[in-house]
Amino acid sequence: MTPELSKSMQMVAPGMQRERPIVLHVDDDIASLMMAEGALEDAGFDVIQAADGQEAIERFKEHEPDLIIMDAVMPVMDGFEAISTIRELSIGAHVPILMITGLDDLDSITRAYDIGATDFLTKPINFFILPHRVQYMLRSKLTADALRSSQSKLDNAQRIARLGNWDWCLCTNELSWSREFGRILGVEEGAGIATWAEFINCIEEPDRTNVRLLSEQSVEEKLPFNVEFSVVSRFDDSVRRIRLEAEPHAQESGEWAYMLGTIQDITERTNAQKQIHNLAYYDLVTGLPNRAQLTEQLRYTLKSSKRNDTKFAVLFLDLDHFKQVNDTLGHDAGDDLLLQVANRLTSVVRESDMISSNDNDPESQHTVARLGGDEFVVLLGVINRVEDAARVAERIAQSISVPYDIGSSTVTVTTTIGISVYPADGDDTESMMKSADVAMYHAKESGRNGYQFYSRDIHEQALSRFSLEADLRSAIENKELTLAFQPKVEMSTGRLAGVEALTRWTHPERGLMNPGEFIPLAEETGLIIELGRWVLRESCKQMQLWIEAGWPPMTIAVNCSSVQFTKSDVIEDINEAIQYSGLDPRLLEIELTESLLLQDGEKGIQILSDMKALGIQTSIDDFGTGFSSLSYLKRLPVDKLKIDQSFVKDLDKDSGDAAIVTAIITLSHNLNLTVVAEGVETQEQFDILRGFKCNEAQGYLISYPLDIEQFSLWLDSYREQILQKVSGL
Amino acid sequence: MTVSIDENALKAIAALQRPGKPDLLTRIVGLFKSESPKTIASMLEGIDSADMEAVRVAAHTLKSSSAYVGALELSERCKELERAAHDQNFPACMALGDSVEDLFQGSVNALDQRISKAA
Numbered sequence: 001m002t003p004e005l006s007k008s009m010q011m012v013a014p015g016m017q018r019e020r021p022i023v024l025h026v027d028d029d030i031a032s033l034m035m036a037e038g039a040l041e042d043a044g045f046d047v048i049q050a051a052d053g054q055e056a057i058e059r060f061k062e063h064e065p066d067l068i069i070m071d072a073v074m075p076v077m078d079g080f081e082a083i084s085t086i087r088e089l090s091i092g093a094h095v096p097i098l099m100i101t102g103l104d105d106l107d108s109i110t111r112a113y114d115i116g117a118t119d120f121l122t123k124p125i126n127f128f129i130l131p132h133r134v135q136y137m138l139r140s141k142l143t144a145d146a147l148r149s150s151q152s153k154l155d156n157a158q159r160i161a162r163l164g165n166w167d168w169c170l171c172t173n174e175l176s177w178s179r180e181f182g183r184i185l186g187v188e189e190g191a192g193i194a195t196w197a198e199f200i201n202c203i204e205e206p207d208r209t210n211v212r213l214l215s216e217q218s219v220e221e222k223l224p225f226n227v228e229f230s231v232v233s234r235f236d237d238s239v240r241r242i243r244l245e246a247e248p249h250a251q252e253s254g255e256w257a258y259m260l261g262t263i264q265d266i267t268e269r270t271n272a273q274k275q276i277h278n279l280a281y282y283d284l285v286t287g288l289p290n291r292a293q294l295t296e297q298l299r300y301t302l303k304s305s306k307r308n309d310t311k312f313a314v315l316f317l318d319l320d321h322f323k324q325v326n327d328t329l330g331h332d333a334g335d336d337l338l339l340q341v342a343n344r345l346t347s348v349v350r351e352s353d354m355i356s357s358n359d360n361d362p363e364s365q366h367t368v369a370r371l372g373g374d375e376f377v378v379l380l381g382v383i384n385r386v387e388d389a390a391r392v393a394e395r396i397a398q399s400i401s402v403p404y405d406i407g408s409s410t411v412t413v414t415t416t417i418g419i420s421v422y423p424a425d426g427d428d429t430e431s432m433m434k435s436a437d438v439a440m441y442h443a444k445e446s447g448r449n450g451y452q453f454y455s456r457d458i459h460e461q462a463l464s465r466f467s468l469e470a471d472l473r474s475a476i477e478n479k480e481l482t483l484a485f486q487p488k489v490e491m492s493t494g495r496l497a498g499v500e501a502l503t504r505w506t507h508p509e510r511g512l513m514n515p516g517e518f519i520p521l522a523e524e525t526g527l528i529i530e531l532g533r534w535v536l537r538e539s540c541k542q543m544q545l546w547i548e549a550g551w552p553p554m555t556i557a558v559n560c561s562s563v564q565f566t567k568s569d570v571i572e573d574i575n576e577a578i579q580y581s582g583l584d585p586r587l588l589e590i591e592l593t594e595s596l597l598l599q600d601g602e603k604g605i606q607i608l609s610d611m612k613a614l615g616i617q618t619s620i621d622d623f624g625t626g627f628s629s630l631s632y633l634k635r636l637p638v639d640k641l642k643i644d645q646s647f648v649k650d651l652d653k654d655s656g657d658a659a660i661v662t663a664i665i666t667l668s669h670n671l672n673l674t675v676v677a678e679g680v681e682t683q684e685q686f687d688i689l690r691g692f693k694c695n696e697a698q699g700y701l702i703s704y705p706l707d708i709e710q711f712s713l714w715l716d717s718y719r720e721q722i723l724q725k726v727s728g729l
Numbered sequence: 730m731t732v733s734i735d736e737n738a739l740k741a742i743a744a745l746q747r748p749g750k751p752d753l754l755t756r757i758v759g760l761f762k763s764e765s766p767k768t769i770a771s772m773l774e775g776i777d778s779a780d781m782e783a784v785r786v787a788a789h790t791l792k793s794s795s796a797y798v799g800a801l802e803l804s805e806r807c808k809e810l811e812r813a814a815h816d817q818n819f820p821a822c823m824a825l826g827d828s829v830e831d832l833f834q835g836s837v838n839a840l841d842q843r844i845s846k847a848a
Contacts, residue, residue: 029790030764031797038750041747128741
């Protein structure tokens with residue numbers, strides 16, 4: 001490349017013009033060349049000349065002129081052929097060409113335009129006009145250059161920004177778009193997407209419906225909108241994330257005619273954001289959430305626990321002797337161990353999901369996180385009881401202590417766990433973490449591979465209830481449970497009306513335990529279901545044995561817990577007990593508390609009806625303590641009401657209680673229900689109740705709960721006792 | 730043959746004269762005188778050999794160059810000749826070709842007179 005040429009190439013950069021533009025004049029008529037030369041040079045052009053098409057091409061390549069004046073008819077190579085050749089050169093595609101033709105030669109003019117001439121001039125040439133024409137053509141060329149350059153810059157800018165633009169005509173629904181728009185969606189120009197509807201169809205659901213609704217709304221309200229969505233590129237089937245911006249535009253007449261907008265491919269940015277988020281919130285070695293993510297989750301959990309008044313626990317743990325693994329087997333082995341530990345923690349926590357009361361609530365989710373080094377935290381989002389945390393801790397300790405295969409070695413590590421429980425051990429994220437951490441150090445002091453609650457009280461409570469739970473479980477198996485019977489009498493006659501079966505537990509260490517000490521625990525743990533079945537079966541069997549022994553038939557009342565009511569098929573259990581014992585179902589009475597029935601009214605009515613269908617009797621226990629609606633009570637298919645002992649206790653002193661008792665009795669009689677007074681301890685109480693026409697009484701005055709032998713003795717002598725008590729009748 | 734020269738054409742050439750450059754009119758007329766005989770020769774040769782394309786190209790060239798120097802009669806004759814050649818009208822070409830040389834000579838004489846008068 002000659003220096004001159006490189007200079008001239010530099011000069012024809014887009015939007016620039018030589019100080020003296022170069023005009024190539026091609027004509028076989030030397031006189032014409034000569035005359036034009038003067039006129040053009042005067043007007044500020046440099047002129048180069050050629051006598052035929054062949055020479056013109058040579059001169060063109062050599063000088064890259066800014067404009068060509070080309071005669072049509074010439075020897076060697078005519079103007080048409082020369083123009084065709086020049087237009088095919090990369091440097092000749094856009095150079096303006098002025099064709100010189102005969103005045104009356106219309107064919108030549110048409111042909112000249114067809115092959116790429118810019119303009120024409122007829123012979124004889126007016127050499128005074130010629131420079132003006134050339135000047136004008138150069139100016140148009142500059143404008144065209146600028147436009148081309150601007151288009152190319154815009155196209156490049158769109159390509160670099162991965163941003164395409166579109167406009168949507170609201171009248172025709174037609175959609176036109178830039179090249180980059182097509183590249184982003186993977187469609188060729190002039191193919192595929194010609195209307196707004198076709199564009200919408202490229203979008204994946206559920207985004208598609210969303211974009212359609214938003215665009216309809218935007219058209220309706222004349223407001224701009226933006227939205228993000230996913231498409232599958234038709235080029236390579238890759239999923240692209242797209243951000244769309246749109247705004248409605250009015251015509252000059254003021255009508256809303258266009259929607260203009262852009263789409264931008266933000267796939268990489270979205271991915272990068274995800275990656276940044278992962279780096280910021282997840283541990284690279286184990287993939288577990290890191291401290292930052294844990295803190296966030298902890299904050300959620302705190303908020304949720306405060307709002308719902310629930311408990312949660314933080315388990316802080318580290319690995320005992322982890323440092324030795326790292327030192328002896330190397331860091332890769334250490335990382336491998338951490339990963340395996342993470343997996344075990346995750347699966348223990350996943351298996352413990354049933355302790356969460358609402359699994360679907362993201363705020364109460366359990367989280368396993370790695371704080372760094374060999375420190376992990378397990379956040380139990382919701383626990384019902386502190387023992388739940390203890391149970392998970394125990395499972396973790398057990399799971400972690402199973403030997404690990406690390407490369408060719410087998411490694412054993414143990415863990416020590418500190419537990420803090422909300423709200424007892426802290427009311428913010430920091431104090432909860434700190435308490436768990438402190439608890440872990442206490443645990444270490446008292447020997448590794450164990451767990452410790454932050455609060456001594458909670459620790460003891462958890463341990464005690466934990467062991468009591470285990471004991472209760474074995475009590476059922478080991479037959480440490482026994483039944484006690486408390487008789488009820490008919491007040492008007494003194495006749496024995498029936499007995500209520502009560503459960504007793506003789507604990508191997510704690511001795512005899514009352515229902516109040518272990519029934520709530522049995523209910524919390526669900527052991528009540530099994531316990532309830534046992535009580536039902538044994539009570540029915542005992543009554544049947546007495547009857548078979550020749551005793552007069554009487555009803556046996558068995559209490560039913562709300563847990564049995566809601567979480568097991570109590571009808572099935574009752575049926576089974578009746579089958580097993582052979583007891584006449586009419587002699588079985590099920591006692592339900594008022595509050596139990598209030599929990600789910602319709603279900604309560606259903607179950608009571610089912611009981612009636614079995615032929616058994618039903619009674620409402622502790623009546624007066626709940627808030628039964630009277631209309632509901634009327635619908636309940638029950639036989640008896642038992643007045644709560646709290647009303648009976650001060651019956652002789654408190655006129656208010658007397659009024660309530662009278663009211664209950666009157667109400668019951670109106671509803672054809674039998675009324676039983678509980679907790680009758682004195683003769684005064686008995687007399688007052690009898691005066692109120694209460695039907696039956698139960699309490700220490702008649703008898704304490706008795707075991708089987710005591711009850712047999714009591715039964716033998718009850719006639720005389722009762723006869724004496726009711727002798728004033 | 731007396732041929733008239735269009736003064737406007739000559740004035741136009743004079744107007745294109747730039748200061749300090751060789752006299753444009755002299756050069757153009759000189760070119761006309763030296764180049765045209767070759768063109769006329771190829772034109773006549775074309776007529777002799779019935780090569781209409783050669784006749785057309787030559788007539789086209791001479792049509793322009795004569796017009797520039799104001800030899801309008803010659804230019805008009807060449808235009809007719811170009812048309813006839815284009816239409817493959819051989820008899821017309823023969824008839825028109827006869828007078829071209831004379832018209833050229835007359836135009837040259839008139840130009841010479843005009844230039845010497847101006848000098």
